[in-house]
Amino acid sequence: MPRSGALPFYFVRKGFVMNTWSVAVVGATGAVGNEMIRILEERNFPVGKLKLLASERSLGKSLEFRGKSYPVEVLKEDSFGGVQIGLFSAGGSISEKFAPIAAQAGCVVVDNTSAFRMVPEIPLVVPEVNPEAIAQYKNRGIIANPNCSTIQMMVALKPIHDAVRIKRIVVSTYQAVSGTGKKAIEELEQQTRALLACQEPTVKVYPHQIAFNCLPQIDVFVENGYTKEEMKMVNETKKIMDPSIAVTATTVRVPVFYSHSESVNIETERKITVAGVKELLAKAPGVKLVDDPANRQYPLAIHAAGKDETFVGRIREDESIANGINLWVVSDNLRKGAALNAVQIAEILIQKYL
Numbered sequence: 001m002p003r004s005g006a007l008p009f010y011f012v013r014k015g016f017v018m019n020t021w022s023v024a025v026v027g028a029t030g031a032v033g034n035e036m037i038r039i040l041e042e043r044n045f046p047v048g049k050l051k052l053l054a055s056e057r058s059l060g061k062s063l064e065f066r067g068k069s070y071p072v073e074v075l076k077e078d079s080f081g082g083v084q085i086g087l088f089s090a091g092g093s094i095s096e097k098f099a100p101i102a103a104q105a106g107c108v109v110v111d112n113t114s115a116f117r118m119v120p121e122i123p124l125v126v127p128e129v130n131p132e133a134i135a136q137y138k139n140r141g142i143i144a145n146p147n148c149s150t151i152q153m154m155v156a157l158k159p160i161h162d163a164v165r166i167k168r169i170v171v172s173t174y175q176a177v178s179g180t181g182k183k184a185i186e187e188l189e190q191q192t193r194a195l196l197a198c199q200e201p202t203v204k205v206y207p208h209q210i211a212f213n214c215l216p217q218i219d220v221f222v223e224n225g226y227t228k229e230e231m232k233m234v235n236e237t238k239k240i241m242d243p244s245i246a247v248t249a250t251t252v253r254v255p256v257f258y259s260h261s262e263s264v265n266i267e268t269e270r271k272i273t274v275a276g277v278k279e280l281l282a283k284a285p286g287v288k289l290v291d292d293p294a295n296r297q298y299p300l301a302i303h304a305a306g307k308d309e310t311f312v313g314r315i316r317e318d319e320s321i322a323n324g325i326n327l328w329v330v331s332d333n334l335r336k337g338a339a340l341n342a343v344q345i346a347e348i349l350i351q352k353y354l
């Protein structure tokens with residue numbers, strides 16, 4: 001039963017009686033919002049009513065879902081009457097304001113922004129890692145979706161942590177521009193075209209040119225000299241997996257459209273061999289092992305784009321310490337890193353809790 005008074009609709013399909021749910025996508029016109037709509041459709045999420053919400057700029061636009069056109073509505077305080085599940089991806093300040101309003105109206109919010117991730121009573125969930133935390137949605141009516149770079153690292157590391165306890169993680173990321181949103185996708189494309197035509201590129205979204213470049217700054221700098229993105233990886237890993245793990249991160253934006261890649265070095269309490277790691281990851285939920293260096297097979301951003309799995313390869317022993325392993329972890333940042341993880345949370349929510 002939903003928390004709200006709004007009862008799920010029932011409909012009969014091919015002899016089955018199915019519950020359907022009233023779903024709102026907030027930020028529906030954005031890079032993640034688009035992917036959320038696509039994933040709801042692909043996974044046959046039992047959507048009854050669908051509300052697509054964005055800013056006034058999108059008034060008059062419509063988007064397709066299951067072959068039907070839905071008008072984009074302007075997000076307002078009264079947008080959530082009768083809505084049971086809200087998938088939010090319109091930026092932190094929008095979530096800060098509207099997620100509590102939606103929750104108050106009886107809608108359970110799965111929030112893709114960083115607005116509530118570190119609020120102690122709000123669960124921060126990767127379904128392959130800590131699905132039990134979803135039960136805490138009752139505290140505030142909000143569940144937080146972690147940062148894209150954190151999610152894929154958690155999916156790859158959870159089975160190893162369970163087996164031999166990870167003590168320390170050193171991660172460097174190579175992050176796609178789609179993580180910043182649609183404007184950044186356009187900026188990389190336009191800068192690339194301009195430079196190839198020997199024209200001056202326009203720099204708007206990032207502090208420097210992103211085409212043919214690597215930017216060792218994602219989000220703003222904080223007092224300790226790290227960026228917010230780096231500290232998200234540190235703090236979210238502790239909240240999701242284990243507060244005792246030491247984490248240090250360097251996050252870098254690279255001129256790739258889709259999929260984040262990560263070099264991950266771990267130090268474990270107990271020894272594990274490369275073969276042991278491969279055995280664990282071969283059967284880990286959400287992971288696809290691609291590790292055949294002799295045939296030049298390893299995870300690539302271009303192969304991960306559009307896929308659901310987190311791809312892991314280049315697994316090597318770190319010969320500089322007693323119990324160390326290196327891995328290369330790649331996943332589609334808009335899918336597992338954002339929209340897919342949010343929809344998976346919503347699936348567990350309706351199956352187990354609402």
Ligand code: A2P
Pocket residue numbers: 026027028029030031032033053054055056057058075089090091094180181182183
């Ligand atoms: P809009 O397209 O109307 O600006 P992205 O991360 O790809 O940039 O997408 C951001 C999403 O958040 C878009 O759907 C955008 O809508 C939405 N958004 C941004 N600002 C607001 C706002 N003030 N109210 C509602 N939606 C917003």
